[in-house]
Amino acid sequence: MLKLKVNDIDVEIEEGLTVLQACEKAGVEIPRFCYHEKLSIAGNCRMCLVEMEKSPKPIASCAMPAADGMVIKTNTPKIEKSRKGVMEFLLANHPLDCPVCDQGGECDLQDQSMFYGIDKSRFKENKRAVPDKNMGPLIRTQMTRCIHCTRCIRFATEIAGVPELGAIGRGEDMQITTYLEKSIQSELSGNVIDLCPVGALTSKPYVFEARPWELKKTESIDVMDAVGSNIRVDTYDWEVKRVLPIINEDINEEWISDKTRYACDGLLNQRLDTPFIKYNGKFEKASWEEVFKIIKSKIENTSKDKIAGFVGDLSNMESSYIFKEFFDRTLDSSNYESRSSNYYVDNSERENYIFNSSIKGIEDAGLIFLIGANPRFEATILNARIRKSFLNNNTKIISLNDVGDLTYSYEKLDGQTKTIVDIFQGRNDLSKKIISTKKPLIILGESFFKIESAKYIFDLIKNYLKKNNKISSEWNSLNKLTSDAATVGSLDLNIINHNENMFDGLNNHKYEIIYLLGQDDLKFSKKDEFIIYQGSHGDKGAEIADIILPSSAYTEQNGYFTNLEGKLQKSYKASYPPGEAKEDWQIINELAEFMNNRKLFNDKDELESSMFNFINLKRENKNLQKSNIEINNSFKNEKLLVDYKSYYFSNVIARASKTMLDCHNSKIGVKRTGTYG
Incomplete structure (x- = not known):
C-alpha cells in the first residue's frame, strides 16, 4: 500500500493507481474529459492538472502513477488558473449552440465550464468548422463540437474491437473520422454517445425528441437477450424515448448493445390495443367478455389432451408461472412448453x-x-x-x-x-x-x-x-x-413437457387448441387448430391466431427475469400499455375467473410469493422428474451448424423497430445471419 497526501488529507491506496484515482479516494473531485475508468489513458485534455510538491509545473493526474510520499494539491490559485486556461483553449473552437444541442443538460463541457471556466475569451480568431461524418443510422455527428478527447476512438478499438474510428490531421486540423465514412460495424457502437463528453456524437433516432429534465427515469432490466443488462428507461408522456445503461460491474459493466439501446421505438409500432376475433379470415375488434366467452366455450368442448400452451421469449416469470398454473389447475393439463423448437434440455439440475x-x-x-x-x-x-x-x-x-x-x-x-x-x-x-x-x-x-x-x-x-x-x-x-431473456426463468419454473414431444404433436396436428403466450417463433403449418395469441405486437403469432388478447410489453409491467447466469432481476414498469391491453398475468387470472368463477391468485403479491415458493421447493428437491421422452443417447458424427436468429430481428419488439431495420440494411454486407458450418 502507498501513503500520500491530497490537500493535507492522508490517503492509503494500492500500488498501480494514478494520482487522479488517489484524489478521488480522498474525496476530491478532479475535472476530466479524456480520462475514463474503462479505457486506456490518453492524457490529452489536460483538464485534470494538479500541483505536486517538488514539481515545477502542474501534472496531468490521470497519467501520473501515484508514488509513496507524494504531496498533491488540487485547489491552489496556480491550478485554478491552469484549468481556466485549458477551458479557454477547449472553447476556442467550440460553437455556442447549446440551445439546439441534444447533449444540453447532460454535457460534461457545459458543467465543467460553469464550475472551472472563465467568463470571457481572449481568442479573436474565427472558429474552425469541421464537416460532419456519416457513422450510420445510430450516431449523429456534429464534429465542429469535438474537443479531441479520443474516448470514441479508444472505445471502438479496445472494447468494441472494431478499429474503424481514428484521427487524421494534426493540431487544429485534427478530425475524428471512420476513414471511409461508413457505418460502424459493431453491435456496441451506441456506447460512444454516452462516452462523448460534448455534443459531437449524439443519438440519431433520439434527435430533438426531449430534454433530460423532461423525462421520467425508471431503472429496469433489458430483455433483448439473456444477459440481463441493467438499463434506465426514459419516458416522456408515457412514451419510451430512450434506453441508457446503468453500471453493474457483474453483468454489463457500463455498456449496452445497440439492440438494447435502440429497439425501443418498436414499442410504439404494430401494437395490439384491443381484443380481436377472426371471422372469415378477417380480424374484427371485440370486447374482453366476448373473447373470454369464445375461449371458455372452445375449452369446455375440447378434450384436455388436445389443448397445448407455448410460452414466448420475452415473457416475465410471473406471466409464465400463472400460465403454467392455469394449465395445471384450471385445465388439469401439463401440455405446456417454453421452447420454440425441439432441442435437448435437462432441467433436473x-x-x-x-x-x-x-x-x-x-x-x-x-x-x-x-x-x-x-x-x-x-x-x-x-x-x-x-x-x-x-x-x-x-x-x-x-x-x-x-x-x-x-x-x-x-x-x-x-x-x-x-x-x-x-x-x-x-x-x-x-x-x-x-x-x-x-x-x-x-x-x-x-x-x-x-x-x-x-x-x-x-x-x-x-x-x-x-x-x-x-x-x-x-x-x-x-x-x-x-x-x-425468458429461457432460464421458464426452466426454473419447470415449464417444459417431460411426458411427450409437443413439437411432434404440433406437426401431426394433434392439438385442437393452441394457446401462445407471446410465442412468435413456432414453426408449424396451421390446419384446423384454434389458436389463441396473447402478446403485445401484431407479429407472426398474431397472424395465425383466431383470437388475439392484447398484453403489455416489458416496459409496461413489473416482472422478474432470470439472466443466463441464473441471476434473478426485476424489470420495472416505465409506461402504460395502449388502449385496452392488460398485463399478461392479469389476462390469465381474469380468464381463469371467467371459466371457474375463481381467480388463480387474489393479487400480484400472492402470485409472486407462490412462484418463489415453487422455485425454492424445486431447488431443495434434487429428485426432479426426468424426461420420459426417449432421447437419443448414442453418438452420431455430424457437422455442428451454428444457427441463430437474425440479430436485428430477434424478437417482436426488434422486428417492429424502424431503427433495427435501418441497422440491418446498413450492415447488409456483413455476414450477420444464416448458418455457419
Whole structure:
C-alpha cells in the first residue's frame, strides 16, 4: 500500500493507481474529459492538472502513477488558473449552440465550464468548422463540437474491437473520422454517445425528441437477450424515448448493445390495443367478455389432451408461472412448453442450463472453448467480456466452428461432433490443455443442443469436467449460452413437457387448441387448430391466431427475469400499455375467473410469493422428474451448424423497430445471419 497526501488529507491506496484515482479516494473531485475508468489513458485534455510538491509545473493526474510520499494539491490559485486556461483553449473552437444541442443538460463541457471556466475569451480568431461524418443510422455527428478527447476512438478499438474510428490531421486540423465514412460495424457502437463528453456524437433516432429534465427515469432490466443488462428507461408522456445503461460491474459493466439501446421505438409500432376475433379470415375488434366467452366455450368442448400452451421469449416469470398454473389447475393439463423448437434440455439440475462461471468469471478464465456458439450475436455484452479477457490476460480462445469475426482472434477447429468426443475422451491435444488450465471455460451455444447426439455429448462433457475437478464449489467450467431473456426463468419454473414431444404433436396436428403466450417463433403449418395469441405486437403469432388478447410489453409491467447466469432481476414498469391491453398475468387470472368463477391468485403479491415458493421447493428437491421422452443417447458424427436468429430481428419488439431495420440494411454486407458450418 502507498501513503500520500491530497490537500493535507492522508490517503492509503494500492500500488498501480494514478494520482487522479488517489484524489478521488480522498474525496476530491478532479475535472476530466479524456480520462475514463474503462479505457486506456490518453492524457490529452489536460483538464485534470494538479500541483505536486517538488514539481515545477502542474501534472496531468490521470497519467501520473501515484508514488509513496507524494504531496498533491488540487485547489491552489496556480491550478485554478491552469484549468481556466485549458477551458479557454477547449472553447476556442467550440460553437455556442447549446440551445439546439441534444447533449444540453447532460454535457460534461457545459458543467465543467460553469464550475472551472472563465467568463470571457481572449481568442479573436474565427472558429474552425469541421464537416460532419456519416457513422450510420445510430450516431449523429456534429464534429465542429469535438474537443479531441479520443474516448470514441479508444472505445471502438479496445472494447468494441472494431478499429474503424481514428484521427487524421494534426493540431487544429485534427478530425475524428471512420476513414471511409461508413457505418460502424459493431453491435456496441451506441456506447460512444454516452462516452462523448460534448455534443459531437449524439443519438440519431433520439434527435430533438426531449430534454433530460423532461423525462421520467425508471431503472429496469433489458430483455433483448439473456444477459440481463441493467438499463434506465426514459419516458416522456408515457412514451419510451430512450434506453441508457446503468453500471453493474457483474453483468454489463457500463455498456449496452445497440439492440438494447435502440429497439425501443418498436414499442410504439404494430401494437395490439384491443381484443380481436377472426371471422372469415378477417380480424374484427371485440370486447374482453366476448373473447373470454369464445375461449371458455372452445375449452369446455375440447378434450384436455388436445389443448397445448407455448410460452414466448420475452415473457416475465410471473406471466409464465400463472400460465403454467392455469394449465395445471384450471385445465388439469401439463401440455405446456417454453421452447420454440425441439432441442435437448435437462432441467433436473440447474447447472445444466445456466452460465455457471458467471459473466464476470470470464475475466478469470485461462482457456475458452466455444462449442456451437456465436457470442457476438447471441450475447453481445458477454462477447465484450471475452474480448476483455483476451486483451488483458491473453486468454486462449478456441471455437469448434469458424463463426466469422468475433472481434478477437481464436483458433478454429473442423466443426465435427467427433472432434468434441475426441477432446472429452482425452484423445486430443486440447484435452490436456483443458486439464492443465486452472479455470477453463466451456461455452455450449443453443445450436449445440439441436444436434442429434446432444444428450450423449453433453453427458460426456459434464462427466469429463467433473472427473478432472473442473466442476466444483469454487469453479464450474460448464456453461450454456442462452439467447432469449425468458429461457432460464421458464426452466426454473419447470415449464417444459417431460411426458411427450409437443413439437411432434404440433406437426401431426394433434392439438385442437393452441394457446401462445407471446410465442412468435413456432414453426408449424396451421390446419384446423384454434389458436389463441396473447402478446403485445401484431407479429407472426398474431397472424395465425383466431383470437388475439392484447398484453403489455416489458416496459409496461413489473416482472422478474432470470439472466443466463441464473441471476434473478426485476424489470420495472416505465409506461402504460395502449388502449385496452392488460398485463399478461392479469389476462390469465381474469380468464381463469371467467371459466371457474375463481381467480388463480387474489393479487400480484400472492402470485409472486407462490412462484418463489415453487422455485425454492424445486431447488431443495434434487429428485426432479426426468424426461420420459426417449432421447437419443448414442453418438452420431455430424457437422455442428451454428444457427441463430437474425440479430436485428430477434424478437417482436426488434422486428417492429424502424431503427433495427435501418441497422440491418446498413450492415447488409456483413455476414450477420444464416448458418455457419
